[in-house]
Amino acid sequence: xxxxxxxxxxxxxxxxxxxxxxxxxxxxxxxxxxxxxxxxxxxxxxxxxxxxxxxxxxxxxxxxxxxxxxxxxxxxxxxxxxxxxxxxxxxxxxxxxxxxxxxxxxxxxxxxxxxxxxxxxxxxxxxxxxxxxxxxxxxxxxxxxxxxxxxxxxxxxxxxxxxxxxxxxxxxxxxxxxxxxxxxxxxxxxxxxxxxxxxxxxxxxxxxxxxxxxxxxxxxxxxxxxxxxxxxxxxxxxxxxxxxxxxxxxxxxxxxxxxxxxxxxxxxxxxxxxxxxxxxxxxxxxxxxxxxxxxxxxxxxxxxxxxxxxxxxxxxxxxxxxxxxxxxxxxxxxxxxxxxxxxxxxxxxxxxxxxxxxxxxxxxxxxxxxxxxxxxxxxxxxxxxxxxxxxxxxxxxxxxxxxxxxxxxxxxxxxxxxxxxxxxxxxxxxxxxxxxxxxxxxxxxxxxxxxxxxxxxxxxxxxxxxxxxxxxxxxxxxxxxxxxxxxxxxxxxxxxxxxxxxxxxxxxxxxxx
Ligand code: HXC
Numbered sequence: 308x309x310x311x312x313x314x315x316x317x318x319x320x321x322x323x324x325x326x327x328x329x330x331x332x333x334x335x336x337x338x339x340x341x342x343x344x345x346x347x348x349x350x351x352x353x354x355x356x357x358x359x360x361x362x363x364x365x366x367x368x369x370x371x372x373x374x375x376x377x378x379x380x381x382x383x384x385x386x387x388x389x390x391x392x393x394x395x396x397x398x399x400x401x402x403x404x405x406x407x408x409x410x411x412x413x414x415x416x417x418x419x420x421x422x423x424x425x426x427x428x429x430x431x432x433x434x435x436x437x438x439x440x441x442x443x444x445x446x447x448x449x450x451x452x453x454x455x456x457x458x459x460x461x462x463x464x465x466x467x468x469x470x471x472x473x474x475x476x477x478x479x480x481x482x483x484x485x486x487x488x489x490x491x492x493x494x495x496x497x498x499x500x501x502x503x504x505x506x507x508x509x510x511x512x513x514x515x516x517x518x519x520x521x522x523x524x525x526x527x528x529x530x531x532x533x534x535x536x537x538x539x540x541x542x543x544x545x546x547x548x549x550x551x552x553x554x555x556x557x558x559x560x561x562x563x564x565x566x567x568x569x570x571x572x573x574x575x576x577x578x579x580x581x582x583x584x585x586x587x588x589x590x591x592x593x594x595x596x597x598x599x600x601x602x603x604x605x606x607x608x609x610x611x612x613x614x615x616x617x618x619x620x621x622x623x624x625x626x627x628x629x630x631x632x633x634x635x636x637x638x639x640x641x642x643x644x645x646x647x648x649x650x651x652x653x654x655x656x657x658x659x660x661x662x663x664x665x666x667x668x669x670x671x672x673x674x675x676x677x678x679x680x681x682x683x684x685x686x687x688x689x690x691x692x693x694x695x696x697x698x699x700x701x702x703x704x705x706x707x708x709x710x711x712x713x714x715x716x717x718x719x720x721x722x723x724x725x726x727x728x729x730x731x732x733x734x735x736x737x738x739x740x741x742x743x744x745x746x747x748x749x750x751x752x753x754x755x756x757x758x759x760x761x762x763x764x765x766x767x768x769x770x771x772x773x774x775x776x777x778x779x780x781x782x783x784x785x786x787x788x789x790x791x792x793x794x795x796x797x798x799x800x801x802x803x804x805x806x807x808x809x810x811x812x813x814x815x816x817x818x819x820x
Contacts (some may be wrong), residue, residue: 323361327400335400340471340490341537341609342491343381343396343404344618346431349543350394355385360413367407372440379438382417386427387545390553393421396431399471402588403435406476410438411448418455425554427464429544432481432494433471449476450512464551468540468553469494469520469530481529485601485653486547486605488532489520496523496530504589521608526610528642536746546603550617550624551657563597568621568797571598575789579730584706589614589664592704596664596793605650607819610642615650620662621797623804626654629664630715632705638673639711641684641745648687655695660800663716666705668737670714689713692720692820695812698803700754700796701725703731703774703783718782723806724799726792727774727783734771738764741771 316433326332326342335342341349347356352421360382364374379401395414397404406414414430421428437445441761457466465484473481473496479661481487488497504510504517514523523530532547534540578591597618600660604616611633616627627649630637654661668677670685692699692714700723701716712733716722727733734741740761743750755758787795803806 319321319362320466326377326398327375327402331400338493340433341616342400343398343433343534346396346468346470346537346541347381347383347385347394349538349703350429350431351385351392351542351668352388352389353509354381356394357385358383360416360671360724363409363413365407365409365438367441367444372402372438377401377457378407378409378413379404379434380406380413382413384417384420384668385550390548391426392548393423393426393428394431395418395663397434397471397477398495399433399435400737404433404477405435405438406445406448407438407441408444411445411451414448415451415455418452418459418752421463422459422664423456424481424492425463425549426555426775427457427466427548427553428484430465430480430484432467432468432469432477432479434473436473436475436477447479447661449479452480453483456480460485461555464548464657466544466547467536468544469496469626469687470537470540470626471495472514473497473518476626478529481662487523487529488534488540488543489523489530490534490537491520493537494520494530504783508716522608524607528606528646530609533608547617548618549657550603552659554657555656556773558780561622562619564601564619564622566598566621569577571790573790575728575792579789581732585731586633586636588633588635589629589666591706592664593618593627593629596620596662596796597625597627602627606646608652610640610646612637612640613643613647614666615647620793623800626650626659626661627664629663630667635671637667637706638669638671638683639667639688640676640734641679643682644685644688644714646680650690651688651691651695655691657699658697660696660698660700660803661716662796662800663699663701663722665701665703665707665712665731667708667711667712667715669709676728676788686819688722690816692716692722692817694810694816695721696808698723698800698806700799700803701726702787702792702796703727703733705730705732706737707731708737709735719807723803725784726795727777727786728789728792729774729786731774731783731786732768732772733774733777733783738767738772741767760819 365378382395467481467484467487469489478496495518520533524533602618614629750756760767
């Protein structure tokens with residue numbers, strides 16, 4: 308009964324699941340890459356994937372490009388550690404994973420589902436960009452995807468893995484998602500490839516140099532993570548997801564981490580040098596602070612003068628923003644302001660409390676920074692903190708000078724709890740800079756200017772560079788013993804868990820992009 312019809316279905320299924328055919332699959336493997344189906348299997352819980360639009364084909368003239376079931380992208384849904392997710396994976400074995408009209412529609416459909424259901428969306432990219440044969444209809448497909456990336460922004464987490472070339476139109480959708488993971492020596496992202504660059508600009512640049520994982524993780528900031536291989540990439544996606552809620556109406560899962568919330572930590576002070584000009588690694592402070600030292604850093608290799616990432620405190624996800632005195636002495640510059648502002652906005656969108664650790668001498672001076680827009684970019688950090696209504700807890704560890712004091716989640720930017728260690732230095736300028744301005748004439752006339760400056764700077768530091776003036780004014784809520792930092796922050800997070808705050812009605816703000 309109906310044998311032929313069932314046979315036909317299975318024949319189509321086999322054909323769809325063999326992508327561009329055995330030769331192209333071999334070629335994909337020979338490049339050290341998995342196929343789109345193998346990638347989905349690796350990412351999702353075993354047997355959980357349900358494919359949709361498996362038999363979609365392109366509508367272009369068959370003589371222009373061969374027809375394949377699925378049209379170069381696999382879409383569907385499944386679960387990761389039991390949580391619902393929607394997935395699409397470009398299949399490079401079919402027309403180079405290029406995006407035509409129907410592939411565009413498939414991705415748009417899966418994005419619509421993810422939005423309706425309120426579940427994370429994960430895209431796996433390996434694509435030659437717009438399908439040249441389909442002309443404007445492939446551009447039309449990209450337009451639909453970009454529109455949905457924008458609608459989904461701040462509603463569901465959107466994650467992209469770049470595991471192969473992502474050329475032309477294939478780069479802008481990832482850029483609009485929340486997190487981009489690139490696989491080292493495999494993922495490449497560029498708007499125009501090396502051949503075009505050579506032709507138009509006569510510049511010789513390799514694929515890796517132009518748009519490889521290291522380039523985007525260190526220079527452009529497009530990549531939030533670098534994975535050593537595809538297995539590491541999928542592990543990173545799973546770990547990232549574990550810190551996030553399903554959507555903007557939910558909170559993150561509370562995990563039993565078995566780390567004592569009342570843990571007194573005497574090691575903090577050992578990490579902080581006596582001399583405020585000596586470097587130390589803020590990541591060590593973060594690791595002592597959070598549950599089980601488990602800190603999941605984002606943008607690890609980009610703008611290293613600021614650290615951002617997820618961790619848990621008493622089992623709840625927090626977003627950490629911290630200055631890193633090891634790089635540029637922890638000064639704020641253009642890239643660090645962009646990096647932190649985007650992270651803060653992500654946390655605020657998805658109900659993740661923000662803990663800010665401060666040790667910064669100020670905004671980085673210099674013509675280079677001024678000409679490239681430190682005013683424009685630096686103010687994004689102010690905007691992001693002001694706008695964020697999630698619980699915000701700040702702890703000043705060392706320097707907090709000038710505009711950087713304000714920008715690093717000060718009271719005025721609607722931080723809820725502002726703590727400081729006794730080692731905090733809160734002032735308009737650092738002692739040396741302040742003395743140079745306040746005592747310009749004295750120093751000019753002094754026979755021993757260096758010694759005088761040193762003496763005056765010490766007097767300034769003793770008098771002004773401490774947390775107590777701010778504590779007197781109530782803009783620091785409490786000066787705490789460093790060893791109490793973890794229980795103090797955890798209690799603040801617990802008390803703020805039901806915080807509700809809103810601003811005036813508006814369509815949307817006009818962040819100074
Ligand atoms: C149609 C494409 C394609 C494309 C690759 N293919 N890109 N088909 N449209 N955009 C096909 C190839 O013809 C080839 O088919 C197969 O896919 C595999 O490609 P290869 O070149 O053999 O593979 P490889 O050597 O690994 O190089 C991969 C690549 C390269 C780096 C991605 O193919 C490439 O440079 N492609 C073009 C990239 C590009 O310029 N895209 C921009 C499009 S414009 P056969 O049958 O020969 O095996 C764009 C604008 C949109 O995207 C803007 C929106 C904002």
